[in-house]
Amino acid sequence: MVTASLFNMMFIIYYILLKMKLFINGGFSMSRYQTSCLCGKVQCSFTLPAAAVVQCHCEHCRRMQGSDYSTWVAVNADQFSIDAGAEHIRDYHFNDRSSKSFCSCCGTSVFGVNGKHFAHHKVLPLGVVKNYSSELKPMVQVYTEDKAEWVHLHEDVPIYNPEK
Ligand SMILES: [Zn+2]
Numbered sequence: 001m002v003t004a005s006l007f008n009m010m011f012i013i014y015y016i017l018l019k020m021k022l023f024i025n026g027g028f029s030m031s032r033y034q035t036s037c038l039c040g041k042v043q044c045s046f047t048l049p050a051a052a053v054v055q056c057h058c059e060h061c062r063r064m065q066g067s068d069y070s071t072w073v074a075v076n077a078d079q080f081s082i083d084a085g086a087e088h089i090r091d092y093h094f095n096d097r098s099s100k101s102f103c104s105c106c107g108t109s110v111f112g113v114n115g116k117h118f119a120h121h122k123v124l125p126l127g128v129v130k131n132y133s134s135e136l137k138p139m140v141q142v143y144t145e146d147k148a149e150w151v152h153l154h155e156d157v158p159i160y161n162p163e164k
Pocket residue numbers: 037038039040041042103104105106107108
């Protein structure tokens with residue numbers, strides 16, 4: 001009898017700890033990331049897991065972001081929402097499957113669609129994220145052969161140079 005109840009108690013403690021672990025892990029990856037354009041009118045948010053967090057050195061990304069490289073996160077479209085300022089968003093379609101959406105007031109790139117690699121996703125430049133965390137660290141560095149010579153690559157992040 002004593003053995004049985006002790007066993008039950010241990011099982012309950014084990015079960016609670018297991019649930020807590022699941023809750024902590026689940027809660028962590030379910031944190032919602034908020035984004036804002038420069039003027040603050042367009043606000044979006046998204047959750048992880050990300051399909052990819054990519055640091056890209058291609059000419060295309062550089063021009064699109066007006067920077068010497070671009071880091072962006074791709075999340076499934078149903079993990080993304082426009083929370084404010086939808087009326088200010090304009091789209092630029094640079095081919096039949098990819099687009100960049102930007103704030104018409106301040107010009108910030110707020111999200112995009114990369115139909116070639118992420119057909120069912122939204123792609124967000126990390127620069128618009130308000131609450132960074134290490135979960136958003138790049139998973140891969142791509143088109144590094146095109147990078148600006150003063151940009152240093154991360155030693156601990158894989159490099160991938162796809163065929164163009
Ligand atoms: Zn804006």
